[in-house]
Amino acid sequence: MSTEPITLTDPAAPDADWDTVRERILATLVAEAAPGWTDHNAADPGITLAEAAAFTLADLHHRIATTGLADWPLAWSAWEPQGQRHWEHTLPAGDPARLAALATALAATADDLEPLVRACASRGEALALVGSAPWATLVPTAVRPPLVDVLRGAMVREVAQHRADTVADVLDEAIERSGSTATRAAQDALAVDLLGHDLPLWVTERAALVRRERRRRVREAAAALAARSRAATTSVERAEVVTLLTDDGLSADEALIASALAPIPADLVPEDLEERDGTSRIWPPHGIQALTCEPVTDLDYARRARTHSGVRRAWAVPGRLDGVAWHGLVTPSAADLSVGDPAAAWAIDPDAAAVTLVVEAERRPRDVPTFLREVLRVAIGTECGSPFPPWRDDLDDEQPHRVIGDEVGAALLADVEVQVRATLVIGAGSDGARVVQAAADALEAFFTDGRTGVTGLDGEVASVTAPPLVDGPWPPAPQPAGGWVPGDPIRVSEVVEVLAGCRDVLGIRDVHLRLADGGAWTTAADGELAIPAGTVPVRVGNCFTVDISRSGGCGDA
Structure with missing residues (x-):
């Protein structure tokens, strides 16, 4: 009986199937996380948890691969230019300040300005209107184009709903006039011109309605051939589907992606559905993109x-x-x-x-x-x-x-100011002021340099030089050595160790820490001082007192 693991693909490094992921998890646990763990039998709870984690990843891949979204694969047409992804208009996405300015301008002008903008014969006339008095003082120059789009948007959507049959008929007429050999761009341009006789809209708005009708037809054509697309398991069958989709009016990009409905489309690799920088051209990603994807940590x-x-x-x-x-x-x-x-x-x-x-x-x-x-x-x-x-x-x-x-x-990364209070026991012949300064310098160096050889929140250890088992497709960027890990608490025992290491210090008593912006001093039972997440400690003041040992030994500490 064969025990070879079953896999849907033959993954290329660094991708891996479930069995390889499991082996990598165990290798990492044994080598780094739990070197003292010796029971690797199947019944061990640790093995069970590791296998459950690996199975969860495989199950997630399976669920993504078998999603039945009605609009896939044309829900997010990322291959189209930014301005073409929405059929009507594009607002200044990704710029919160500009969006806020647009909202303010709309609140101040929309009621009175909307009918005037709707009456304009062209976009240029509308922009000139918004840039004239009294509107120019209420609408910043940068948001005038999107403001015009918003004020015209409701009317354009209303026309799209009530005159959808007109747009469809005109597009059919344009296709018939120009012939099937004409490019889709030429057919759409002719449809825009023909719509000018029926719809009193700007050229850009008529083009948006044609684009909306095209999108509707693309989805219908893709849905009509969905069963055949899923059943195309050979290169010849998939090429036939692409031809049929193209004949139905889909562009080359649309036909390529719409023909990829099968769980593993013939001759299709993840890179065919991604840009050069690795971003997906469709959303949600196709199953083969998920099946060849390592988890992100x-x-x-x-x-x-x-x-x-x-x-x-x-x-x-x-x-x-x-x-x-x-x-x-x-x-x-x-x-x-x-x-x-x-x-x-x-x-x-x-x-x-x-x-x-x-x-x-x-x-x-x-x-x-x-x-x-x-x-x-x-x-x-x-x-x-x-x-x-x-x-x-x-x-x-x-x-x-x-x-x-x-x-x-x-x-x-932010700084949090920390105060330290302690009594330093020194010998009778020691210079108290010099010892206090040395202790303050040692604490400052400790906060600046951080702990050495200790794993940080990102899982990296400065002293470990061995490469990871799996390296990502992005350039390597190791964490520079040194520095305090953000949010890591300050242990009182560490402060005692730093102070005790100073020259002429025989002992330490009554060590307490607190945040300089207020709060209580730590007590002996606390053991550590918590600092806010995302911050590192800096020393701003110490309350050191000096106690001179009578005997000169550490027994007085």
Whole structure:
């Protein structure tokens, strides 16, 4: 009886099937996480948990591969130019300040300005109107084009609903006049001209209606051949499907993707559905993209963030901190929000089920939110810059587009001031002032350099030089050695060890720590001082007293 594992694909490194993932998990546990663990039998609870984790990944891949979304694979046409992804118009996505200015301008002008803009004969005339008195003082120059789009939008959507039959008939006439050999762009341009006799809309708006009708036909054609697309298991059969889809009016890109409905389409590799930088051309991704995808971990996010030219160090820490959230918007304070405000979903919350990339910049950025958004784009992709994509009508502030699976934000590394109180026992001949200064310098160096040889929150150890079992497709970016791990508590025993290592110090008594901005001193039972997530300690003041030993020995400490 064969025990060879079953796999849907023959994955190329660094991708792997379930059995290989399991072996990698066990190898990592034995070599690094639990070197003292010796029972690797199937009945051991640790083996069971490791296999459950590997199975969960395989199950997720299977579920993505078998999704039955009605609009797949044309739900997100990422191969189209940005302005063409929505049939009507595109708002300034990814720019919260500009969107806020647009909302303010609309609130001040919409009621009176909308009928005037609707009466304009062209877009140029409408822009000239908005740029004239009294509207020019209420509408900033940068938001005049999207404001015109919004004021005309309701009318265009109304025409699209009530005159859909007219648009369809005109497009049929344009196709018949120009002939089947004409390009789709030429057919659509003729349809726009013909619509000018029936619909009193601008040229760009008529083009939007034609584009909307084209999209409807593309989905119908793809749905009609869906069964045949799924059944195409050979190169010849898939080529026939592509030909039929093209004959039905689909573009080359649309036909390629619509023919990829099979779980493993013939002669199709993940790269055919992705851009050169690895971003998917469709959403959700096709199953073969998921089946050949390694899991993304906190360590991966931190590594990718460190590839940004302005980042020196980066860690992935739990919670949602003061910075920008996963969609690039600034994280507000929950206390400043009113009840029901959708911004509460991305407010600062150290206990949130989220991950924050805490980054140390090479130099203090002038515009912190913009810098953090750039880091997020490097670490997780372009979605953080377009949380409300204009080609999705069903997404708003309460339901923005979200990167699949994880909620990853970014924050700048911050300092937290710490005070230390202790009694230093020294000999009768020692210089008390010099010993106190040496102790203060030693503590400052300890906070600056951090612990050595200790695994940080990102799972990396400076002293380990062996390459990881699996390296990602992104450039390597190891964490520089040294430095305090953000949010790591300060253990009292470590402070005692640092102070005791100073020259002429015979002993330490009554060591307590606290945050300089207030709070109680630690007690003997505390053992450590907690510091806020995303911060590292800096020394700003010490309360050292000196006790001179009568005997000169450590017994007085």
